[in-house]
Amino acid sequence: MKPDLKLISMGEIRAEEVKWLWYPYLPRGKLTIVQGDPGEGKTTFVLAIIAALTRGEALPESEQALEPLNVIYQTAEDGLADTIKPRLDAAGADCSRVLVIDESQRELTLCDQRLEQAVQQTKAQLIVLDPIQAYLGDGVDMHRANEVRPVLKRVAAMAERTGCAVILIGHMNKAQGLKAGYRGLGSIDFRAAARSVLVVGRLKEDPTVRVVAQDKNSLAPEGKSIAFLLDGEHGFQWKGACDLSVDDVLSGGGRFQTKTTQMEEELERMLTETTPAEAVLSRARELGVSERTLMIAKKNLGVISEKRGGQWYWHLPEQGCKDVTA
Template identity: 30%
Template sequence: MAEARQLTLTPASQIRSAKQKFAWDPYLPLGTVTIFAGRGGEGKSSFALHLGSQMQAGVLTGDLHGEPRAVLIVGHEDDWGTVMKPRLVAAGADLDSVYKLGIQTVVDQVTRETVPAFPLDIDLIRKAIEETNAGLIIVDPITSTIDGDLHKVADVRRALNPLMELAQETRSAVIAIMHFNKGTGNVSDKLSGSHAFRDASRSVMLFATDEETGRRIVTLDKSSYSDAKGQSFAFNLESVIVPTDDGDTTEVARVEYLGETDVSVNDIVNRSADDNGMESDRSEAERWLISYLEDQGGSAAARDIKKGSQVDGLEWRTVQRASQRVAEKAKSGFQGAWVWTLDLAKGDTKATKATRVREPGTFGTFGGNVSPLSIIGSTRCAFHPAAEPKQDGSCGICRAEAIADRIAARNAGERVA
């Protein structure tokens, strides 16, 4: 049957304007599709279920706060009995308002259940939302529901556009889970399939594991409705034991949300390429960062540290990695800037106290108790009298040697461990 097409014209004056609403502000907008993308095992599904459990309780920070809504899940990769339901239990979900969404088909009088296909089953999805008052639809993975070629822009848009229109109509949010392509490079280009997935979605969140800390990092890589693009947050996956309906128990992952971080997924994905032969650069960056923070009184804004590192010719990613071992990070005040504070004990857990402590005469920050300046009552260092004192009166050469000794001792302790 030929498609009938006709012109429509609507004056802008007849279109009602409205502020964009969020299920979870500023990351998960209502009325559109948000993509969760990353390599396998990064916690994308677990975090989606975590948000779903909060949606049910009406505690997400956003425009549905105080308004509990049900959750629909379209997924077939993980078994519901052994994986999905235990994960929901671990997340604290209300199992009576989480629904597995499937489609029954009858072929030659044989009934089968399958996953929905977009756009073919969009009317059935609308019916499910209306019957359950769902506020969140999780599609895991979105690529299994596309009725067409994933690498053709037209097919992807034909599937996603009706889903986005349905989300707008029902004031709900859609999380579409996808996988990364392997390799380093621009993380924005790593979504599997056509670039239309990224182009059509209004929000894209990228997931990766920071191997240096074990934390999962999530970066808001695209945000059409907020100025939060580029922001990142972290979470842990902690193992918990939950009871099963057969009288046994099983072990699954549960999300521990950690808040914002200045580490990005792009940093992590490209870190392995940067790490080859760069251990000496990292040690140099540690020494530089310690010296810089001490000169600033122990703390400094991250943006100022970045500027200082660029002036001194250091790669910012190398300084960020070094900071994991020698600095604590926190935000200063409401919507404040990131501040790094010197914490030399942070990376010393594997080094022994005996190898860390220098001879008496090294200033107290590095393990000694007496400054070489106080020994001779002079403004010059007793060990390096030709060295010009730093602003705080300390000897820059002693400081550098002490830092080098601490880093070498710590690295030696790690190798032994």
């Protein structure tokens, strides 16, 4: 008996616009991979994204803030109480909007129906699974394309049906000198299934500086690389867009300068004494720095705003502000 043949005419397909949680890095209803060597800040970067989304704040290089949304976060490497919760708190996340599927009785996999059930129940718009290999399921060899492909196809279909973005966090292999596309741990099918691939690495000249570079984008032009600071003194700080490439990120080479770091330097120069906020805004416009970037620089330096009469003034925290009333 011949199998039933069903043909679909592209003339009957209605084109749809791609929707984004963070353009052009994180598409809705698609798979995104965030990968890098161990200890480079992949999870911290993703937790910073979660914090911004649960608070309804705009992410770097995006002026558009979304309404606060729910996120499902699954990790097989870190404890929820002693690691993930404190890091979410430090990032300023609304933890009431971060949900975890209970795996105490049965471990979760990428093919698990509970993923879609959880999205439907919570209306979550992002799922994070960290790391990829922990959620493939028993008997799936991540290096074999024929075993990986159906698993990824199933979770991609779930994302498509629900419109929920999915981030898979993965490690890099140890093969130095290869193109970025071949540094991801496991089968190349992981990269093929993802619509966006982001690579996280640190700079050799300043290991506290980490950079996220987009290595693949199937839905839009590749986005600018984004720098962030990660150290014991300052914690996590966004540093904005830079010109470093994926190869720079993987090699740890290159120097970076961003609008955020430029504005931080300018604020440190201007705010040696209390300065009218309008003067600072005017200077930012002269430098071509957006108000969003200015506010990130302000937050990073801990700049204090205080009101005197009917005018706002800014000063660095160590400067103080004489004769000012809140």
